[in-house]
Amino acid sequence: MFVDPMLKLKSRPWSPAVAQKLQAAGQPPLIARLYAARGIQEPNEIRQRLAELEPHERLRNSDTAAARLADAIEGGEKLLVVADYDADGATACAVAVAGLRSLGATVDYLVPNRFDYGYGLSPEIVRLAAERRPDLIVTVDNGIAAHAGVDEAKRLGIEVIVTDHHLPGDTLPEALIVNPNQPGCGFPSKHLAGVGVMFYLLAALRAELRRRGRFAGREEPNLAELLDLVALGTVADVVRLDANNRLLVAQGLGRMRRGLARPGIEALFRAAGRSPQRASVYDLGFVLGPRLNAAGRLTDMSLGIECLLAGDAMAAERLARELDRLNRERREIEAEMQEQALALLEGIDVAEGASLCLYDPAWHQGVIGLLASRLKERHHRPTIVFADGGDGLIKGSGRSIAGLHLRDALDLVDRRNPGLILKFGGHAMAAGLTLKAADFPPFAEGFEQVARELIAPAELERVIETDGPLAGEECTLANALALHQGVWGQGFPQPSFHGEFAVQSQRLIADKHLKLKVSDGAIAAEAMLFNHAEPLPERIQAVYRLDVNEYNGTRSLQLTLEHWAHGAHNP
Template identity: 50%
Template sequence: MDNIIKRRPLSSFNNNISLPDTLHPVIKRVLAARDINDVSELDYGLQNLLPYSLLLGIDKAVNLLYEALSKQARILIVADYDADGATSCALAIKALRQMGAKNVGFLVPNREKHGYGLTPEIVKLALTGLVPDLLITVDNGISSINGVEIAKQHGMRVLITDHHLPGENLPKADAIVNPKQNGDNFPSKNLCGVGVIFYVMMALRARLRDNGWFTNQSEPNLANFLDLVALGTVADVVTLDYNNRILVAQGLRRIRADRCCPGIRALVQVCEREQKTLVASDLGFYLGPRINAAGRMDDMSHGIACLLSENDFNGREHAQLLQTFNQERRLEEAKMQVDALEMLDTLGTIESMGLCLLDEKWHQGLVGILAARIKDRLHRPVIIFTYDKENKIRGSGRSVQGVHIRDVIDTIATQHPGMVTYFGGHAMAAGLTIPRSQFEAFQQAFDEEIRKYLSADDLQGVIFSDGTLSGADFNLDLAKQLKMLTPWGHNFPEPIFDGEFELVARRVLKNKHLKMQVRPLDGGPQLDVIAFNIVDTSWPLNVSRLKMAYKLDINVFRGLTNLQLMANSVVVNYD
């Protein structure tokens, strides 16, 4: 089924007089469609960051950390096993060490052995060595009621830093910093884990500065860690609101200027990206997946080690290992996708609005990726389950606009006691564990709940377009301006345009990508087009024109830089 192309509303454009006339008309149109009404909203200076003082619990968190530094207490950081968790952990370790902490270690759960977050198993593992005085969670902990209780029983103080949605009850930690907790007045609820710990470190440094801490030691420049903040923020696919765009823009500037950590520099090289022109999508589609591959295929400690590398040699060693993990991930994911598509073919017409699939042989680290692939294919919420342990199965879900999947699971857990053992997550992604015996019942409950939010008309892909381009707009300069204008990302999407074209030539690359030459029907230059994961096997023999939704892209090949269009959708059968 072809995607529907809808034009973004431009209701505010005609009255948008605050954007300067020096901006290209297409850029003004794109910004207006994203509610950017003043050029000041493109000022990504650090002075525009929201103040840390607005975060609930920040003073208690700083008190804990100040006391731990003053006493040289043993500090253990418990991280999540994704890119956000890895960058959060690396930032916390680097910042605390530069502020004088001498006893800082980290522990990251193994996905299959320990499960997610500060579980009782992770606390027991922490007890096998020197018992930490202060335990800090990064990118997890807000749902770790039992884990925090056990840690406290063994004399640990606990600081939770997280950004996931809290449940009805909070863990009894000594301090909690999470912009999503009730009563928090921090205006941006879209900080990810690394953003939260960055704010905590800013508040700690201010306290230390006020107390004369840096009289006898150098004061760290926390801006040096913004490369980590940018990577974690983009990789975690949080909304790029203004505050997050500041963090990402500042991090990208430092990476482009080669003022980044050796691990990120090595990842850029392994991914064969151009460091001087790196953009947010490079973090999301290249660097982030390689960090995540460590947690999916082996152990996230490898990803953290890469980000903690102190020289380029070690950085390259770790980055190459992450590259190997990512290659293994791709192969295993491809096998799982074949299995899932065969399963869907067996089911025939998919009637479920909310789809659950189970194969107990699927890799636990890859079910989330598979859920995203099937969601994109069928345009509905999807949860992929696989075997966990002790007659339980573990699922990872991905959702569509208009359906808050974590709240859906919460509703099911409330209405059906005993059906859901554990759950957590966001609006668009969630994880859960259920008894194997409850799978069929959960399948039905999930579908019934999703039907409250979606209708049959919603089960079609929609591409939001920023309109058409004139022949004169197809130029390399405009493509470069759009690319470097701002960090693009979740809920602040990179511009997509649409139009009709004459098809001049086409060929298939590697049996799965389409390379074309086209010319705008209303006049303009001949253009190169690349359409990834689109082939022409179902096209009529004599195709002379087509409709496309596309991005302006920059192709660098053999030292030459040219404009190309990157097609998101191609339609050939239309009136």
């Protein structure tokens, strides 16, 4: 949280008529208003049952790929899953391995080490995979740009099925591709994460095996058992939570809360001191996701995948504790890099530019994406951070703001400067790329030029969008609990509110957090301001969330302050 000298606030518009319609269909008044402000128009857009998922038949090539996998299962062929090394890739890999095994496949997996091989189905990874003599490679969360890798697999006599969700380039690799963003795919949810794409392919495969009589006389595998993994990967990859993704996440959270999560996910909750029975989107994105990602950032994501695939609590516990240790190490590295980045920016007026590019050869390649995210939040500029990639190369990880589609911006830089970017990929809000170290200055200049052209000046001003003021009767523990249970995230933002408060009392907790009592006349509540040790003035403007404080088995209402500024009526 960063203190703004003046909060620039904007309330989300909403239609009272739509809110009334949603309320009449059974939604609580506050939830109905929040849904209306997020574009929900009809009650049937609030999907709650698995049967309301978009059908797999609409995902292009899913049936063809399912038929090929069914042939492989019936023929006893060896399958090898090639995964990405982030949380989406790890969960997609676990879904693929667990799901395919439950359907009768002989399957193993391979995940590239980011430091040795980099991202995706490269020719080097294909040659490594070939040592295991697979008949068929299935990629998860990668492959849409793997022309050279697919060609190498073909040369070695290995078929490839690509499952991915990233945006394709001008041409596609010569493989069987399942990706909602490929040309000609009519699947309505273009925002499936990689784990969601694999889950859909398994649904198509089960349907194909059912048609072939594979389950005659025995119970079909229950693919819903994979939804805890689907929920975790979907939230951790920060894809847009459209109606279909919200349903997948809600179903996964429901399984966790009912005690049906797999041992690895329950162990990750325990390692973090959290309860799966009270699982929330926050837990997936900010508690479990970072612990899983720590393996891919610092060592090898196989550790995370093994945790997710663990068949018993004892094995899962050991792996989750190691992931927790790696995450603590990652936080220390990130904090040091943040200090170094701020030192690099001393004397530079970031507000004069439309973008931010930084490079330090000492930075950790696995943590630059996190640093880019922190700097983007601090300065409200699309940010790309680079680290040494070896052999005279540097690798960058970028995060963007709403006004700039990052992958498209990199594509424009590439078209204007052929050969400058050696490779790149990603989506609207996040992307990765590789340059020659000597080309960092011209790249930074080219990216700045594109950012200036594509971002409107108003989009470079940080405007905090909230759900407006909260009435006193809406500020209740019941509403806080309802919001905690909801599915909020990218494209369907977590509700926040704003108001001006008198600070009635404040005290320091653990030397770094403020515990407050605040009042605006209609609302009087306990509040927390995390990671802020300096005392607040008597009056503040604040952006806050309704939250639940749990202490000694008792739940109470708490406001969590996200932003604050001096109140308009301070003396």
